[in-house]
Amino acid sequence: MSLKPTPEKPSFHRGSFAEEIETARVDLAKRLLRGDSNDTPSEQDTPHLSPTGSNSPPTSDSDSVASPSEEDLVADSFAFAFDIDGVLVRGGRPIPEAIEAMKVLNGDNNPYIFLTNGGGKTEEERCDDLSKQLEIDISPAQFICGHTPMSEMANKYGTVLVVGGEGEKCREVALGYGFKDVVTPGDIIKHNSATTPFRKLTDEEYANSKERDFSKVTIEAIFVFADSRDWAGDLQIILDLAMSKGGRVGTLSDTFDEGPPIYFSHNDVVWSAAHDNVRLGMGALRGIVEYTFKEVTKGKTLITHAFGKPQISTFEFAQRLLKRWRKNEHGLNAPPGTVYFVGDTPESDIRGTNRFNEQAPNDWYSILVKTGVYQEGTEPAYKPRTTVNTVLDAINHGIEREMANRQEKVRARKPALKGMPKLRLDKAPEMAIWSPDEEREIEIFAV
Secondary structure, eight states, rough: OEEEOOOOOOOOOSSHHHHHHHHHHHOOOOHHHOOOOSOOTTTTTEEEEEETTTTOOOOOOOOOOOOOHHHHHSSSEEEEEEOOBBBETTTTEOOOHHHHHHHHHHHOOOOEEEEEEOOOHHHHHHHHHHHHHTSSSOOOOGGGOTGGGGGGGGGSSSEEEEEOOSHHHHHHHHHHHHEEEEHHHHHHHHHHHSTTOOOOHHHHHHSSSSOGGGGGGGOOEEOOOOEEEEEEHHHHHHHHTSSSTTTTTOOSSSSSSSHHHHHSSOOEEHHHHHHHHHEOHHHHHHEEEEEEEEHHHOOOOOOOOSSSOOOOOHHHHHHHHHHHHHHHOOOOOOSSSSSEEESSSSSIHHHHHHHTTTTTEEEEEEEEESSSOTTTTTSSOOOSSSEEHHHHHHHHHOOOHHHHHHHHHHHHHHEEEOOOOOOOOOTOOOOOOOOOGGGGOOOEEOE
């Protein structure tokens, strides 16, 4: 979508006197609409609008309303938020329409952020990866991973267990967030290899794992930052601590209610990867942890907590991030009137957007795409405001909706010129164009 203002030529031409009166009336109406008393027409009176890349000439209908100017549509009223997997990227490769979609947004200077349940890397690393995939520059200030909101809990806990991801990356992420003492499953296995009978550390894992005297360590909280690479081993260690006395490794509670709190960075049971069918995600691991705890403890209930979509706290975090981004990049110290959230998973993306919209001070508008988890022809458990084929279609829908809303507002503000006399020339002599020395008086009848 491009908005290219086309300079308006002065509405001056020679013809009938009635045409001149009508032209003057239209010019006056436009100046009143702008609150402009200057006789010089504005270059933004008749912008050239081509939302789909085609040229649409400005209308000459006197009852039409000028389309909103490019300045009106930049940054001040709306923004986009995107899920990544299944919307922009699938299996590590960009969805074809995603690159063009980003070009449209960057060309029109529209603010946008990325809100993904994925994680396992620093926001900077994820931004580098996505920048290469989408061929644009993405700032960490635009990016929320599933575990990003966990950064706000760094001052709440001392020693924490961090689970998931590749190698030591999640430990690095947690330390970067400000967590003071970070333990990994590898540290516990290195301390006691019998902890996981079927998992042995590789030489690299053994070297990277920390030597700890766990008799002196208390795990205050467990954070599952990213998808587990070893479900059996991680499940065993999480359950050991959940059944422990106050988070001390190797102990067993009598009541099974003394373990540390457990936080998952999201609750997606499935997600869209390179495979034709969806793959199991962290939400599945969360369900297995809770189910297995109940089985092992003979009926005790384990309550765990999840960040990420569809949790309201994640959308609140996104609202704050978007407000900061708009202020820093566009000088606008307020959230946008509308946030178009584009996702592929009804159970997290659409559910979360719709729930947050019920309490948000602005409008969060859910858009479901057909390039990820959602399968066309099925009925989504949580219904979006609209469903489109691709992310490019989602952007076009949002922009076209904003244009229509702006035009309605302009029409509502358009002054009604009442009480003006209607002029008729039917009783006046027929006239053409005269030179000054041929001018003569005519009668004009007001009705």
